[in-house]
Amino acid sequence: MNILEFNNVTKQFGGLTAVGNVDFQVAKDSIFGLIGPNGAGKTTIFNLITGIYHVTEGEILFEGKRINGLQPYQIAQLGITRTFQNIRLFKKLTIYENILTACHENGNYGIFDAILRNGKYKKQERIMHEKTQTLMEIMGLEDRKDIIAANLPYGWQRRLEIARALASNPKLLLLDEPAAGMNPDETLKLMTLIHEIRKQFKVTMIVIEHHMDLIMGVCDKIMVLNFGQKLAEGTAQEIQENKKVIEAYLGEEEMHC
Structure with a gap:
């Protein structure tokens, strides 16, 4: 197929x-x-x-x-998701924050859920944090999760970019x-x-x-x-x-x- x-x-x-x-x-x-x-x-x-x-x-x-x-x-x-020849990351955010931000694209709670911090919001946030952790482990980034993206060696920035792309399923x-x-x-x-x-x-x-x-x-x-x-x-x-x-x-x- x-x-x-x-x-x-x-x-x-x-x-x-x-x-x-x-x-x-x-x-x-x-x-x-x-x-x-x-x-x-x-x-x-x-x-x-x-x-x-x-x-x-x-x-x-x-x-x-x-x-x-x-x-x-x-x-x-x-x-359909892509990476770019020129790396595009949130350079001032950590590895963890970069991936978590990408995971939010698939969040299905609304603004009122976020304001009220109700059950739907908490469940979705938990799922996104768990997914961020899983992606870091698969990409070998978990030991560097608190490092600012701009401070990563070039090869690791590439890994982070791929992780962000995978966050959108x-x-x-x-x-x-x-x-x-x-x-x-x-x-x-x-x-x-x-x-x-x-x-x-x-x-x-x-x-x-x-x-x-x-x-x-x-x-x-x-x-x-x-x-x-x-x-x-x-x-x-x-x-x-x-x-x-x-x-x-x-x-x-x-x-x-």
Whole structure:
């Protein structure tokens, strides 16, 4: 079963085609990789999925329903969450406070419940605090819960950003270069973490990444973009052996050396 489908999707900015007639499907509970040279259209695809950009032509289906044309908040409510290439945290709040704030998106009590601090309010608050604690444990953040986000090393800020994204109970999680700025050891730990996230949360993931070791190590299927066009799609081994992909990354001259 496919959770996400792109059918002949095109995005144009004036006379520039950022994404052209792209088709792909993402199977439920899978990890789907999206790679390509800089400017290939990868982040544009994330922006189309989340409604930041509107589709010029074609359609995007989520759980069989067309979502292009919906507002970003409506798409988020359907269960699609993303992280960003540039980390976006509440830098002056602690780890615990950052995750708890994200958990409040799913709180279903009203302002009067909060003012009266009635049973409904107390139950929801307890659930959110428990969820915050669980997320910190899974992400390995529990020993740092009182540290201000701005004081965290870069790799831990990435973990916190992913934890915040998971707080909204997504069905589809979009990770935009989660290993950016990480050293090899941190990248290896992130690979293990991504596998753990799928196991624990039963969430489908699409990953944009330039670290090929990570992409090849975690993804069930990979799509390669080049100049906004789909260049190839397949398993890690199929992508590694694809001559068009090698040429796009290394250049034709190097291939013939």
